Amino acid sequence: MNETRTTCPYCGTGCGLRVSGASANVAGQIPAIKVQGDNSHPANLGRICVKGSALDKTMGLQGRLLAPHIKHQRVSWEQALDHAAQRLADIIQQYGPDAIAFYASGQLLTEDYYAANKLMKGFIGSGNIDTNSRLCMSSAVAAYKRAFGEDAVPCNYEDIELADVVVLVGSNLAWAHPVLWQRLAAARAARPDMQIIAIDPRRSTTCAEADLHLAITPGSDSALFTGLVNWLITEGKEDALWRSRTVGRTETAQAAAPWTADKVAEYCGLSRNQVEAFYQLYCKPRRVMTLWCMGINQSATGTDKCNAIINAHLVSGQIASPGCGPFSLTGQPNAMGGREVGGLANQLAAHMDFTPEAIERVGRFWGSNRTAHKPGYKAVELFQAVERGDIKAIWIMGTNPAVSLPDTNQVARALAMCECVIVSDITAHTTTAAFADVLFPAQGWGEKEGTVTNSERRISRQRRFAEPPGEARPDWWIIAQIARRMGYEKAFDWSHPHEIFSEHAALTGFENQGERLFDISRLSRLTRTEWEQLQPIQWPVNSHYPAGCPRLFQDGVFAFPDGKARLVPVHPQPPRGTTSKYYPLVMNTGRIRDQWHTMTRTGMVEGLLQHRNKPYCEINPADASQAGITENRLVRLQSATGWMLCRAVITDAQPVGQVFVPMHWSSQFALQSQPGALITAHRCEISGQPESKFTPVRAQPVTSDWEGVLYASDSVTISGAQWWARAPVPGGWQFWVAGEGCITEWLEQQPWLAGFECRQATDNNISCHLLGFNHGALNVAFYASPSAPEPDSTLVCASLGKKVDKQTSDQLLAGRSLGDTRGAQTLCSCFGIRARDITQAIASGCHTVSSLGKQLGCGTNCGSCIPELKSLLSQHAL
Template identity: 55%
Template sequence: MNSTCPYCGVGCGVKVMPKPSGAYQVAGDAQHPSSLGRLCVKGAALGETLGHQGRLLHPQVNGQRVSWDEALQQVASDLQQIINKHGAQAVAFYASGQLLTEDYYAANKLMKGFIGVGNIDTNSRLCMASAVVGYKRAFGADAMPCCYDDFAHCGLVILVGSNAAWAHPVAYQRLVQAKKQRPDMQVVVIDPRRTATCDLADLHLPLRPGSDAALFNGLLHWLSQHQAIDHSMLPQLDGVEAALAAAQPWSSQAVADFCQLERAQVEDFYQRVVASDTLLTLYCMGINQSSSGSDKCNAIINVHLLSGKIGRAGCGPFSLTGQPNAMGGREVGGLANQLAAHMDFTPENIDRMQRFWHSEQVARQPGLKAVELFQAIERGDVKAVWIMGTNPAVSLPDGHRVVAALARCEKVIVSEVSQHTDTTAYADILLPAQGWGEKNGTVTNSERRISRQRSFVAAAGEAQPDWWIIAEVAKRMGFAAAFNWQHPAEIFREHAALSGFENQGRRAFDISGLAQLTNAQWDALQPLQWPVNAQYPQGCARLFSERKFFHANGKARLLAITPRLPVAQVSAGWPLMMNTGRIRDQWHTMTRTGSVPRLMQHLSEPFVEIHPQDAQQHQIGEGDLVRVQSASGWLVVRAQLSAGQQRGTVFVPMHWTRQFAAQANADMLVAPHLCPESGQPESKQTPVRLRRWHCDWQGELFICDSVTKIRAGWWARIPYPAATRYTLAADGDPQQWLAQQFDLSTLTLQFAAGQGMFRRVLGWQADKLVLAFYADGMRPVLDDAFIAAAFSQPVQTAQQRHALLAGRAAQADAKGRTVCSCFGVGEQQIIAAITSGCPTPEALGKKLQCGTHCGSCIPELKQLITRAEIAQPGE
């Protein structure tokens, strides 16, 4: 069975193969043109996410299990009552880039076409909205012009605001391969942090956080001063004079001062751009998640338009999409300021939609964007919200107010895969949705490629497809004729027909060539890039090769950009700038990846990355627990010291929730400063302060179940195959704490105690280990993998038991922190192999397999090799 990975916007193809055990093995699909057989470790572990543990299995109303008919009728009745009493503006949908296109189409049609207001937005607002505005202002359409094949043809690649090595690993590995094949290809990484992506860089520009627009304004000015304008493009461009006038003050020295770079660095970058005949700019959240994100996108696009480096192989501004179907959601109108099929709210488009949908109720103006929507809930203006496949209690900025809004909302409806999330805790009605492997539909990736996600396992419990749930509610609200679909292919055909309806080439998104697919043809659909129509019956890899754009006059537009720094700035009270983002092995709020033990071993706990000099100034050491506080909230995380972190800044990952840690949600600290054009929040720059978090003891608890609820001053949960590990910190006596948490009288106990808070407790049932507890004044140093393994196999000898009490293997060095999640290779194993004669990643791969599958750990392998060379100079 061929399908598509449900993680990032790379849209990798997967092959799913059943095992004799009934489980499934997932591998890369070598025929899929976006990924060419590659998978990252998250994609390769998809077979390990198919279990039913933690799933929402049955509809619930007010915490009680009900039938589907009761739940659907309750949703329809509640929505209708609120509409009758308060008007349609009092209800809203909040959707997700995790939905399939068919799901999204149904939700948008119900809200905008029949409820009749624009109040449907999506978590894609948090990652892609500024990119959308940039493309629409420049090209007249939300039309990403490039494709992954451009990597193989590009002379200069710029990665800006993107740690692609971790956030888009397969795309990054395609870049790595392109550079191996063409060593002359240049790579420039623009990022305040020195990330894993910099491993590929010929030049790294660690610019001032949020100053990117000035760098690209300066580049536009440099092009005009160094005969690097493509004059053949000028007849097809509007706004050139104004854009150049706005860029004129940005000399290389002015840019260097503003961006806090050396002038020589800036000019080196500019000279590389001029010298290369091809240019590809890959940009992501570091650009988009900004109060001036739309302007940053247009500053990048300006450069490509004026230099003519667009519409041909190896060229273009390439926005790397965050989610698997963020682009599919945009196609169907999943953003509140879109109608459907890339149509805006013009009288002509509203009339067109009324005729196509046979509805007089089509929304006539944009609805509430994500952050505004939850502010409206808090005010009481929106009284019912239906949340589909996302976790806004964690992912939205100003998280405390989001949680307060959900708590006071009259009706919260949640369609979900997981029973317990930070958001489902506030749900009045829970609707079990099908998950990956169960649902059937299409997604569109970063390069406009439509691929099929196919079902291959039976649905868990009573879970149903999102489109079916939405359609059944619509029928009960009186709209049966418009939602009488029996198969997702019917929805896709309607969506495709709408894209071509009265289009005549005026709208970029057009897949009318797929509107007549039979169910069998839809089921067998192979990946292809839109547009798919009479002009491009097999799809189209690159847009704008003919230099015809989608503004009414057929031209593209340059925007006059005035660079702006982030709204909030550091001060004496808030001296450090916090950046948030993804880590390598986790996805969003961990509802899927957090259940896979091997994905939780690379970076097991929430952390804050700090430059060593900043750590010293704040009296923080490696591994200390740190309280990070902003004006909006605080969290407690583990300190990691890194010289790759820019002075004056810290990095905190976005993934941890209350399901996995006591107080570690980064978005609780982020203020809701928005880009005025896109509504996207400024999640990358938040002023904070740090201090050590003091406690009497720290510890590690291993237990043989995954349901125990821990009560402690601070904790983080890490799953293993046969045990759950909790990292702990608290006040008081650790042994008393343990006795309060568990009934130890049913266990055979083994104790060790020492000075201060030193405690060791093992709990046995016959020869089976069911509990292991280790505490001390500082965090105990343990062999975690060794302890966890003891829960899955009998421990018989006294020597083994004593080794477990000590927390370290008696006869072998510890594996150490996991570096390669694909093969479970630890840091100490890698260091031992380096010192025994494996001085390259290739040699390590031959000996240990690390780095030979997804390649994501290769930058860390190189770091460990360098560290070993420094430690043993001359050897």
């Protein structure tokens, strides 16, 4: 059996995978592949999360973009490329190069990213290329540059396991980076003295597992860490050696001085004892790691928050040695690769900025006299410039900004009025693709070749194991074809991604006398065979570090001319938004365990929508009671910029005055359920990263005349409803619907009922059960009542697409096989184990996670469900 070693296309952990099985992707069939963790890959050591485990389910052709389109009409590649190149050239001639913009993605491979950046900054001559990594990591990038002189993460994953104390701030690690959580949990199990501190306003799954949870006031992180710096200095915990290795100590100490433990406690909504407990834990051990993610970065003061964390490590000396350091966890598989090539609008290339020397150097290397001489628009500003008309053409590559950006209503307006919108994607129908004048079918994971760089600076290969479907092409090829048509044939005369990687690697070492840490010039000499066989390696990779470098700055020398790190004075500021009588709640957004970004891939996988299958908001019981909201009630959340609908989940894990909403659902999977519509465009002045964690909103219950559940063997179009959401289920799709007026009249307007032989039971238009058959096979089952109905989903799904006997038909019409549906939520997505199965096993004597795993299998594969298994065990013990 063929086996390919590759890298996961989801989060920035960068897990190595072993893929075995058939390679063909033909006739609409899913390749018969098996995906396993790669035991030899140092990022995951064989571990894999539930999304990675289900990658084989994402390889089918359902929803794939298979051919180029112009104005939604299928055309040849020649027509699409000629048209797009001519439109770009015409706009440049009429309005200048700054009228063009690219918006790229951390889903691109480094070679794709390099080609896009080279075309835009090197030959079109504009800085207007930015990326969705702006929404993810740009505050950390800016903070690392301010502190270290370069965007350089000093730590690695092994350090997490070696630490005595691990501080998790703004990171639900157990859900967002589950493999890293597994590594951390295993390390604590082996060394019980290890302490985990979780800093998060809500009690997430990660917080529930921590030794200390600090439920701080939203947005107060910088005060907590600035107070820590003051504590370190006043308590004599400052490291003398590292004091000599830094600049800015006096100014930073002065800025931190007012932040006493009492002031920090008041500002952060904590007790003095909690603050001191954290500070003492931080100071006591020999080794401290701080891991952070979106909860820190996605803030109007995100860069300062990151620098407050880094300041604490520099002052305490908890840096540049095993088990120590400030570690920003990347959200996407190649966000760091994009940073390396210059994919952010305020970078040039290869960690060079827009200095006169760098502009001249890069221009000579590329052989161009058109090199951009100033930064371009950052993501939010870029789409505002599109709406103003300053940007006339935008090329969007592998991302869905009409869902993921803040103020998505503004993004939609901008795209609707833009003269030329080009979209490269693997998915035909996304919210963004609907605005495209030109659609290019790109290749996806498993179909293309290249490299990615994970959170710990580790470069790994993504390898091809499946035949690309239809007319799909690699992103780098599409970019190069456009460049050639615009007259830049020589500079883009690549025939294989190895050539692009070699050029990229050579640029990192070009006239680099050690002043730029990012240097992989030794890899520029790899033959194609050596590149194809490249093993994971951490940069820099040059004459000084021929085998890579696991930790940076161990010699105490940083990327500033004087070699010293910078302490940055931080003056904590509140979030830009403010609550009011009209908008009394703070909306926080984030990821859920089994879904990825805007669900264009994971939303099609039945097993990944068992754990959480519809848009929801978590709300505290007190806030729910005050608003008249009950469990599972349809709720309208509204801010100053927009509104959304979702189901209520009432939980005391959510603090009073706050709601949490997952960021994943788009218009392809639910009606009016995009949280981006509510988020204002406030952003960090330094990094440009939006403030997605603090949006003032109000919550109101939604009144519906009826609510329904629809099962269909094929996905259908729902019209005339207040709200709907959909998810794949065995045999087809499940829809949740809410509406006004008469149920039967609404049903008469639905085209998906046409042509079916129907059985129907109604109760004076208060409730309705309906079955639709085609030649005796069940194609549709619909259940509606004044409150959300709960039909037996197992029974219905088992019957979809099949002929059923009279008894089963009667049970289906009743909506139940007289079974109890309580506890039907799936907790273990890997094996489909439901909550009621687990509680029954606990009642029968399984009192440990291990015994549950032996009996049911839950928790034995990806481990993502283990925290919830522990929670059920704890509840049973109480």
